[in-house]
Amino acid sequence: MGKVPSVLEKIRILGENSKYDICASTASSRTNKYPKLFGDSKKWIGATASAGICHSYSPDGRCMSLFKTLYTNKCIYNCKYCFSQSCRHKMSFTPEEYARTFMKLYSMNVVEGVFISSAVCGSADDTTEEMLEAIRLLRFKYNFRGYVHFKCLPGVSQYLLKEAISLSDRISINSEASTKEHLAEIADQKDFKNDIIMRQRWLKQIRVKHNDETLKFMKDLKQDNQLKYQEAMIKERREDGYKKFRWDGAPILNSGQTTQFVVGAAESESDYDLLKRIDWGYKEIDLRRAYFSSFIPIEGTPLASKQAAPLTREHRLYQSDWLLRIYHYKLKDLKEILTEDNNLPIGDPKIHLARQYFKDHGPVDPNLAGFQELLKVPGIGPISAKRIINLRSRKFKFKRRQDLKAVGVVLKRADPYLLLNGTNQTTIQNFIDPNNSKFLQREIV
Amino acid sequence: MKKEINEKDPLQVVGCAKGHSHEELIHNLPRHYNYTPNLIQKIKEIPEVILRNSGTLIAKKVNRMMREVTTEAYRSKQFTRTEMNNRGVLFGVVLLKHRVMDLVLKYFHERWPECIICLYNEHSGKTGIINERGVIQEIDSTLKNVVEGVSKNHSVIPYFDDIQFSGREIFETLYKSQFISERENQNYFKRMIPDKCFELPGMRGGVEKRFRNKKINDYL
Structure with missing residues (x-):
């Protein structure tokens, strides 16, 4: 019989196994937005109100705010890119060990929440059961009400998903690849449609149904001034397994569901494939956001000899994701700037889009342009665009560049695309090819 | 004009x-x-x-x-490293030049409402305390004396007794395990933790004082 590994050994191995899961966000609106029916109780420990604080940074500059380790690295799958494949030391936490270790770290003020992920040991349901037990202990033995991110395993049953949702702030299922074919290239044992897509759809259905019912019910109760009854009833629900309400009466899964892709592991996967998948996610499954992890070859895995994906590719995908999610660009807009092999070009995608758009339309006057048109200007984000519109509605005219700077416009990026007092910044292009330059022509007119 | x-x-x-x-x-x-x-x-x-x-x-x-x-x-709030004894007293050291002790104490009180929180300010030489009811006071004494004095009045609480083990090594191991050498980015790291923060009491000799998982002293 082998030696039983210590907790430290487990953290070292399982922490290292999980390091490529790059999520570090602790964003949750739970305690601020919704009534804390049990929130005033003295026994609850932790908070999500100040979530977002980072307690340390790893040497690569990434924020470390979560207790992020695998629950176990014993896996039935043999994904070609995965770290667990090459790891010879197989081990698992026990739920008690996991919860106690986290609470110790939380008392030291070095972590802000939990990120629990795992390999699939035996079956997805068995492993999920154990992970849930660890979270149950955290919530109800250690009374932790802070941030919990639960990573669902592919192929997990719906009843376990329901429970995971009721205990966590955020849930994610790793897509790893954008399509069935690409996933088969790197993880042939996983069924893309059944193990991943169907589970993502379930998450949305469970959340939407639950939140609708809860909100309707709470609204009715508030109207009837039955807050005391409500409190008692939620306590009762709490005792019979938290099936209906969370302890603070808030709609479940405040931080929504996310997913992660391994960029560059599948040979033929292009940036467009990935963008298409996340665009689908935003429309179909209420995806909150997507994470991209550049493929890094790991010794001892089948893809050890494959070249690493450049980090700039990951960065460009994040930029494009931001355009889809925050700026509400259409996928077809992004498609226009793609290179021949359907990848994003080098440089900021917003600048590429702006060059293309303003080549045809000419620079915009901030006193006349609409919200969507202002958003197309590099250096103007949703907040500064709103401020510009807000000011215009109060009869304010932008005459000076300083006016724009004062509302938060980044002028060095925005200048080439703006028209102030009928003039536009002259660029070197105007001198090289004055006949073809619409910018200069406008200025002359 | x-x-x-x-x-x-x-x-x-x-x-x-x-x-x-x-x-x-x-x-x-x-x-x-x-x-x-x-x-x-x-x-x-x-x-x-x-x-x-x-x-x-x-x-x-x-x-x-x-x-x-x-x-x-x-x-x-970010970089204060705290410890907890089995009587529910959470304590740590801070270096506050300005009068923000109440803000820091309230932050910890929100997280640990059942605990008494004691933070020693190295700048003023005083210890700020917030009790379970959220009442703040400042005592002109060292942290050790204050923690001992406060702990005397409280019995051992099983909850806090359960998490009485050394966490420093655990965090150091977790911290080391998360480093991806391919993503090494010295400038970004330095920007995220300014030099000034290394001077904070909680960070002294702390695990963050390193690059490529080595302590700064290894380079000196």
Whole structure:
């Protein structure tokens, strides 16, 4: 019989196994937005109100705010890119060990929440059961009400998903690849449609149904001034397994569901494939956001000899994701700037889009342009665009560049695309090819 | 020549851009160590739009003071490393030049409402305490004495007794395990943890004082 590994050994191995899961966000609106029916109780420990604080940074500059380790690295799958494949030391936490270790770290003020992920040991349901037990202990033995991110395993049953949702702030299922074919290239044992897509759809259905019912019910109760009854009833629900309400009466899964892709592991996967998948996610499954992890070859895995994906590719995908999610660009807009092999070009995608758009339309006057048109200007984000519109509605005219700077416009990026007092910044292009330059022509007119 | 004040300044109209409102300044500036009551009088006489724009010397000074106060409070919440004994006393050391002890204490109180929190301020040599009811007091004594004194009145609580083990090594192991050498980015790392933060008491000799998983001393 082998030696039983210590907790430290487990953290070292399982922490290292999980390091490529790059999520570090602790964003949750739970305690601020919704009534804390049990929130005033003295026994609850932790908070999500100040979530977002980072307690340390790893040497690569990434924020470390979560207790992020695998629950176990014993896996039935043999994904070609995965770290667990090459790891010879197989081990698992026990739920008690996991919860106690986290609470110790939380008392030291070095972590802000939990990120629990795992390999699939035996079956997805068995492993999920154990992970849930660890979270149950955290919530109800250690009374932790802070941030919990639960990573669902592919192929997990719906009843376990329901429970995971009721205990966590955020849930994610790793897509790893954008399509069935690409996933088969790197993880042939996983069924893309059944193990991943169907589970993502379930998450949305469970959340939407639950939140609708809860909100309707709470609204009715508030109207009837039955807050005391409500409190008692939620306590009762709490005792019979938290099936209906969370302890603070808030709609479940405040931080929504996310997913992660391994960029560059599948040979033929292009940036467009990935963008298409996340665009689908935003429309179909209420995806909150997507994470991209550049493929890094790991010794001892089948893809050890494959070249690493450049980090700039990951960065460009994040930029494009931001355009889809925050700026509400259409996928077809992004498609226009793609290179021949359907990848994003080098440089900021917003600048590429702006060059293309303003080549045809000419620079915009901030006193006349609409919200969507202002958003197309590099250096103007949703907040500064709103401020510009807000000011215009109060009869304010932008005459000076300083006016724009004062509302938060980044002028060095925005200048080439703006028209102030009928003039536009002259660029070197105007001198090289004055006949073809619409910018200069406008200025002359 | 006197400069004309632009009454239609965007910041004034929007009211949500840079800078702070009069109320925020009046409420928070007294926290600054260099604060004088005259400053508030001066601020009251100056229109908010000028203070927000940082165009004048006084506005620059006021905004700098506010920044120093808020940054210190934020950094202390981030990088204060605490310990807990089995009687439910959470304690740590901070280095606060400004009067933000109450903000830091409240932050910990929200997380550990059942605990008594003691933070020793190395700058003033005093220990700030917040009890279970949220009452704050400052005692002119060392952290050890205060923690001993407070603990005497409390019995051992099983909950806190359960998590009495050394966590330093655990965190150090977790911290090391998360490093991806391919993503190494020295500039970004330095930007995220400014040198000044290494001087904070909680960070002294701490595991963050390293690059490529080595302590700074290894390079010196």
